[in-house]
Amino acid sequence: MADSARRFDLITMGRIGVDLYPLQTGVSLAEVRTFGKFLGGSAANVAVAAARLGRAAAVISRTGDDPFGAYLHRALAEFGVDDRWVTPVGAYPTPVTFCELFPPDDFPLYFYRLPKAPDLEIAAGDLDLDAIRAARVFWVTGTGLSEEPSRSATLAALAARARTGTTVFDLDWRPMFWPDPGTARPHYTEALRHTTVAVGNLDECEIATGVREPRACAEALLAAGVELAVVKQGPRGVLAVHRDGTEVRARPVPVEVVNGLGAGDAFGGALVHGLLAGWELERTVRYANAAGALVASRLACSAAMPAPDEIDTLLTTDGTAS
Amino acid sequence: MADSARRFDLITMGRIGVDLYPLQTGVSLAEVRTFGKFLGGSAANVAVAAARLGRAAAVISRTGDDPFGAYLHRALAEFGVDDRWVTPVGAYPTPVTFCELFPPDDFPLYFYRLPKAPDLEIAAGDLDLDAIRAARVFWVTGTGLSEEPSRSATLAALAARARTGTTVFDLDWRPMFWPDPGTARPHYTEALRHTTVAVGNLDECEIATGVREPRACAEALLAAGVELAVVKQGPRGVLAVHRDGTEVRARPVPVEVVNGLGAGDAFGGALVHGLLAGWELERTVRYANAAGALVASRLACSAAMPAPDEIDTLLTTDGTAS
Numbered sequence: 001m002a003d004s005a006r007r008f009d010l011i012t013m014g015r016i017g018v019d020l021y022p023l024q025t026g027v028s029l030a031e032v033r034t035f036g037k038f039l040g041g042s043a044a045n046v047a048v049a050a051a052r053l054g055r056a057a058a059v060i061s062r063t064g065d066d067p068f069g070a071y072l073h074r075a076l077a078e079f080g081v082d083d084r085w086v087t088p089v090g091a092y093p094t095p096v097t098f099c100e101l102f103p104p105d106d107f108p109l110y111f112y113r114l115p116k117a118p119d120l121e122i123a124a125g126d127l128d129l130d131a132i133r134a135a136r137v138f139w140v141t142g143t144g145l146s147e148e149p150s151r152s153a154t155l156a157a158l159a160a161r162a163r164t165g166t167t168v169f170d171l172d173w174r175p176m177f178w179p180d181p182g183t184a185r186p187h188y189t190e191a192l193r194h195t196t197v198a199v200g201n202l203d204e205c206e207i208a209t210g211v212r213e214p215r216a217c218a219e220a221l222l223a224a225g226v227e228l229a230v231v232k233q234g235p236r237g238v239l240a241v242h243r244d245g246t247e248v249r250a251r252p253v254p255v256e257v258v259n260g261l262g263a264g265d266a267f268g269g270a271l272v273h274g275l276l277a278g279w280e281l282e283r284t285v286r287y288a289n290a291a292g293a294l295v296a297s298r299l300a301c302s303a304a305m306p307a308p309d310e311i312d313t314l315l316t317t318d319g320t321a322s
Numbered sequence: 323m324a325d326s327a328r329r330f331d332l333i334t335m336g337r338i339g340v341d342l343y344p345l346q347t348g349v350s351l352a353e354v355r356t357f358g359k360f361l362g363g364s365a366a367n368v369a370v371a372a373a374r375l376g377r378a379a380a381v382i383s384r385t386g387d388d389p390f391g392a393y394l395h396r397a398l399a400e401f402g403v404d405d406r407w408v409t410p411v412g413a414y415p416t417p418v419t420f421c422e423l424f425p426p427d428d429f430p431l432y433f434y435r436l437p438k439a440p441d442l443e444i445a446a447g448d449l450d451l452d453a454i455r456a457a458r459v460f461w462v463t464g465t466g467l468s469e470e471p472s473r474s475a476t477l478a479a480l481a482a483r484a485r486t487g488t489t490v491f492d493l494d495w496r497p498m499f500w501p502d503p504g505t506a507r508p509h510y511t512e513a514l515r516h517t518t519v520a521v522g523n524l525d526e527c528e529i530a531t532g533v534r535e536p537r538a539c540a541e542a543l544l545a546a547g548v549e550l551a552v553v554k555q556g557p558r559g560v561l562a563v564h565r566d567g568t569e570v571r572a573r574p575v576p577v578e579v580v581n582g583l584g585a586g587d588a589f590g591g592a593l594v595h596g597l598l599a600g601w602e603l604e605r606t607v608r609y610a611n612a613a614g615a616l617v618a619s620r621l622a623c624s625a626a627m628p629a630p631d632e633i634d635t636l637l638t639t640d641g642t643a644s
Contacts, residue, residue: 035357
């Protein structure tokens, strides 16, 4: 078997970039004096989160051909994520993202991804479809559908999977990345046809399904073709509904929030971990919730993805675990 | 007299943005861990440098309609630079610029100004031509000629000046800002017709004049219409030639360089100060050289612009002053 056909536990496909996070909290960017530099981007973060839990993970993405791009390769290597499918694009710089930290619930993002992010230049012809088919879990995001050639590449990868193994669609709705946000729904519908697990918050579920009530969202996602719908409701917890009738409602794990960004990616990496382990749905969702809470309690995202013992400790000390 | 007709010592027109400078030196962006945030952009920096020397300075520029834009207004106010002509553009974010610090002579810049910088959206119709005419010194830059509507606005402002007072053209050649760098020369020629003082390094002089030998550059600039040509040759010092036959060659002031970026803007602000004071050319150029050297010896640019006593001290202790 060629090395390119190595079977990964998880391959994610989507955004990668440099996150510049304030080293002062509770103030606007006008007042921030210094920033820390971190690996970011949802697809990259999910792969890092899974790798931290011991999973063999790789990411398919693109960077600028610049020192920030070199940094992202170095960071992926340090986090144990395979970077063979992260390639440079000469025409665009590596995206940078700033945020403001107003805990507990306001974390505005400022993206520098124009005129086009390199990760939207992923082309179908460059994909290693054998590896994508062979991955135990494959993960795509809604942003990957926002522009060509990334849209066609994302749909080609999903079609190649042909619903073998677990294929996760992170609904990931970021209207500012869409040249015309009104055109999103059909692409979401097409992606859901090839998806076995859909994950999203209420805004994202509404874009994908047209409904917003959590139970209705889950049912609409199941009707669109998925086996498991995971609806994140922020402070109201998570609703997960499986086609087999299993339903889990998990309350949030109480923590002191420092930076809510990245919590969803930690949730995603831990969700993948539980799905791979074959855990019961309730255990998986509770584990993912705890992973998200731990990242929310820390400044960094990728650099703050929790290890298994940290999640176990939180679950055993947290009152909601009883 | 309306407040808008207040007479400024200096009005600059051009770039403003947020500079993110590494807090670790001698390493690539891949290794930088933290960044400091500073006001940047050449036109803004020159105004700050002049204000630091006691001059009433204003800048004409534009920012994004975002927290970084709010920061730039705050920073200008703190530096004593009038910001009445700095307006927001809704369509584009405030530009950010990263650099790497490889002293003594390598300071690569990484601009995030695409798809378009707000400062290139300065429009002729928005200019306060009375105030521009009334300013004792008016300062424009080559980057302002790179795209419309900024190009027409810059030329309209220069035409309104009609060579009254001192009109400085900072040749400021940044090929990456030009959709087609081959089209620059005619715009430079047109701007020089309205210019009394031209300032540039050898690359910039070559774009403006087609020649590169310092004495030939100066003569070509004088032939193009200016009264004073200032040719910066880096480690070989500065050549300044006036139409009246005065010629000054000033060696660099020896300092331990920390960050060469911004030294040219410090030079510019001090040059304006000397011209306003009516000093002899040699004193003005030596003073500007010392101001540039002081900024080069410091990490920051705008925040490091020297006060008069600092320049005086360097000039009296420096061996080249004798």
